[in-house]
Amino acid sequence: TELSRIRNFSIVAHIDHGKSTLADRLIQLTGTVAARDMKEQMLDAMDIERERGITIKANTVRIEYPARDGQTYILNLIDTPGHVDFAYEVSRSMRAVEGSLLVVDASQGVEAQTLANVYQAIDADHEIVPVLNKIDLPAADPERVKAQIEDVIGLDASEAVEISAKSGLGIPEVLEAIVTRLPAPKGDRDAPLKAMLVDSWYDPYLGVVVLIRVMDGIIRKGDRIKMMQTGAVHGIDKLAVLKPQMVDTPELGPGEIGIFTGSIKQVRDTRVGDTITHEKKSCAAPLPGFKPSVPVVFCGLFPVDANDFEGLRDAIEKLALNDASFTHEMETSAALGFGFRCGFLGLLHLEVIRDRLEREYDLDLITTAPSVVYDIHMRDGTVQQLHNPADLPDLTYVEHVEEPRIKATILVPDDYLGDVLKLCQDRRGEQLELTYAGSRAMVVYDLPLNEVVFDFYDRLKSVTKGYASFDYQMIGYREDNLVKMQILVNDEPVDALSMMVHRDRAEARGRMMCEKLKDLIPRHMFKIPVQAAIGGRVIARETIAALRKDVTAKCYGGDVTRKKKLLEKQKAGKKKMRQFGKVEIPQTAFISALKMD
Ligand code: GDP
Ligand code: MG
Numbered sequence: 001t002e003l004s005r006i007r008n009f010s011i012v013a014h015i016d017h018g019k020s021t022l023a024d025r026l027i028q029l030t031g032t033v034a035a036r037d038m039k040e041q042m043l044d045a046m047d048i049e050r051e052r053g054i055t056i057k058a059n060t061v062r063i064e065y066p067a068r069d070g071q072t073y074i075l076n077l078i079d080t081p082g083h084v085d086f087a088y089e090v091s092r093s094m095r096a097v098e099g100s101l102l103v104v105d106a107s108q109g110v111e112a113q114t115l116a117n118v119y120q121a122i123d124a125d126h127e128i129v130p131v132l133n134k135i136d137l138p139a140a141d142p143e144r145v146k147a148q149i150e151d152v153i154g155l156d157a158s159e160a161v162e163i164s165a166k167s168g169l170g171i172p173e174v175l176e177a178i179v180t181r182l183p184a185p186k187g188d189r190d191a192p193l194k195a196m197l198v199d200s201w202y203d204p205y206l207g208v209v210v211l212i213r214v215m216d217g218i219i220r221k222g223d224r225i226k227m228m229q230t231g232a233v234h235g236i237d238k239l240a241v242l243k244p245q246m247v248d249t250p251e252l253g254p255g256e257i258g259i260f261t262g263s264i265k266q267v268r269d270t271r272v273g274d275t276i277t278h279e280k281k282s283c284a285a286p287l288p289g290f291k292p293s294v295p296v297v298f299c300g301l302f303p304v305d306a307n308d309f310e311g312l313r314d315a316i317e318k319l320a321l322n323d324a325s326f327t328h329e330m331e332t333s334a335a336l337g338f339g340f341r342c343g344f345l346g347l348l349h350l351e352v353i354r355d356r357l358e359r360e361y362d363l364d365l366i367t368t369a370p371s372v373v374y375d376i377h378m379r380d381g382t383v384q385q386l387h388n389p390a391d392l393p394d395l396t397y398v399e400h401v402e403e404p405r406i407k408a409t410i411l412v413p414d415d416y417l418g419d420v421l422k423l424c425q426d427r428r429g430e431q432l433e434l435t436y437a438g439s440r441a442m443v444v445y446d447l448p449l450n451e452v453v454f455d456f457y458d459r460l461k462s463v464t465k466g467y468a469s470f471d472y473q474m475i476g477y478r479e480d481n482l483v484k485m486q487i488l489v490n491d492e493p494v495d496a497l498s499m500m501v502h503r504d505r506a507e508a509r510g511r512m513m514c515e516k517l518k519d520l521i522p523r524h525m526f527k528i529p530v531q532a533a534i535g536g537r538v539i540a541r542e543t544i545a546a547l548r549k550d551v552t553a554k555c556y557g558g559d560v561t562r563k564k565k566l567l568e569k570q571k572a573g574k575k576k577m578r579q580f581g582k583v584e585i586p587q588t589a590f591i592s593a594l595k596m597d
Contacts (some may be wrong), residue, residue: 524546
């Protein structure tokens with residue numbers, strides 16, 4: 001295909017502003033998918049994505065559009081993941097296209113993720129077409145929102161396209177705008193092959209499928225290609241475009257987007273952002289800016305029922321096949337038995353994986369305290385990486401402990417600024433910058449990652465009513481006064497609740513955890529002490545009083561069905577309990593106890 005008749009773009013939007021609905025309409029109006037095969041949210045394939053309304057993996061569709069100028073154009077839409085854990089994947093997929101549609105809900109206006117996402121598009125040098133959606137709503141105020149786009153983002157919105165993705169109004173104008181206002185890709189057919197690895201996933205029939213954007217040169221079926229970062233060489237077995245189902249193609253040239261399969265065994269053997277070239281006649285230099293995504297948050301996953309261990313292993317191995325940034329290794333815990341220590345890109349990534357294990361594989365799991373990776377500097381000069389607080393070596397051999405720190409950028413409406421500053425301060429943050437853009441403030445903080453992995457997003461969202469956007473990058477390791485805090489229930493340490501904390505915050509944290517556990521652990525027939533300790537020293541303590549009466553006594557004997565229901569509920573609750581010595585702790589206690597509020 002001629003470069004002048006290709007347009008590559010992505011859609012950026014705040015959640016719920018209509019990105020998926022617009023993508024559906026574009027696919028539908030161009031007849032890319034036959035009407036009878038159309039289902040809502042074509043591109044959001046995974047159940048969790050649909051339920052949570054987030055798109056995790058980038059999805060892609062190629063649309064053929066006969067434009068008003070009489071020419072047929074190829075439009076490639078790459079749908080980008082919308083969460084900070086996947087920031088690197090977003091920035092990579094943005095670099096695979098030349099333009100963006102900026103979708104803003106005309107009744108809501110510019111919101112937090114609008115900003116975060118549009119800045120990614122601006123960073124990638126995109127041409128941006130503002131699209132005001134939901135103009136069918138009585139509350140829509142396109143003029144106000146246009147002014148906001150100009151003030152806050154600094155984009156010309158005078159030619160914003162006004163649409164209703166729901167009714168289909170304005171969709172033809174969006175297609176025309178893509179063709180007339182977004183630039184065609186550039187590239188050289190005669191140069192050596194240079195393509196970007198945008199995404200990859202595991203397909204049970206085809207093996208690993210690799211999504212690429214060709215920059216220069218031509219890739220053909222049967223070619224032998226090389227991945228420049230890993231050095232791996234593969235033959236191309238299948239080459240196809242996504243409509244969104246695969247349609248074979250003999251070749252892909254500059255500006256084109258498509259997939260290939262080779263004899264690649266695991267998604268782990270591919271690196272998002274890697275450069276693909278021919279084994280012979282390679283391109284001179286790889287695409288700039290490659291960095292591997294490494295897991296930064298670790299936690300233990302244990303089956304509630306020890307008999308589920310093999311099931312958990314199978315499930316984890318299956319998920320890992322399709323997710324290179326999710327790592328796992330076997331772990332044994334005195335209290336929890338056999339399980340896995342798993343690594344994730346961030347907390348959402350952790351939640352998504354845990355959800356999938358529980359839902360798709362029907363497992364009941366205990367998740368231990370998420371932990372970051374600490375560098376333990378030993379007195380003998382060596383450095384150990386600590387993924388699990390339970391493994392902290394004897395402190396007499398430890399010189400000092402360093403923790404990872406991040407540079408966090410938060411955009412927030414003025415009204416909530418005070419609360420955000422307080423939150424960052426409470427989390428041991430150091431302010432780096434504070435500037436204003438319109439009625440929004442931008443604050444930049446240097447924060448310990450450890451303080452962010454627990455529930456920073458949740459807290460930020462709740463103190464700002466969802467109006468803050470948050471983004472971060474790792475900036476390195478720094479020494480601090482970090483200690484291991486243990487939790488003892490009925491005088492027995494529960495290793496799953498051990499955590500690294502800053503010495504100055506240990507007492508407050510320990511007190512809070514004991515108070516929480518006091519409410520989360522049901523009463524037993526005996527008194528249960530709950531303690532937090534550093535080394536051998538107890539720093540906080542609560543006591544769960546003994547249970548006196550039979551619970552069902554509350555039912556006054558008469559109502560048999562109620563009594564039965566209560567017993568059944570107790571029985572169901574039991575399944576989610578775990579025995580620690582003589583004490584049963586509900587599974588939910590492990591995560592709840594770690595939340596700070
Ligand atoms: P996304 O999170 O940006 O992908 O948003 P969705 O496409 O999932 O849309 C979020 C909600 O807004 C859904 O309930 C849609 O039906 C609704 N929606 C999308 N476009 C329109 C529109 O033009 N008008 C109205 N009234 N609702 C819309
Ligand atoms: Mg969506």
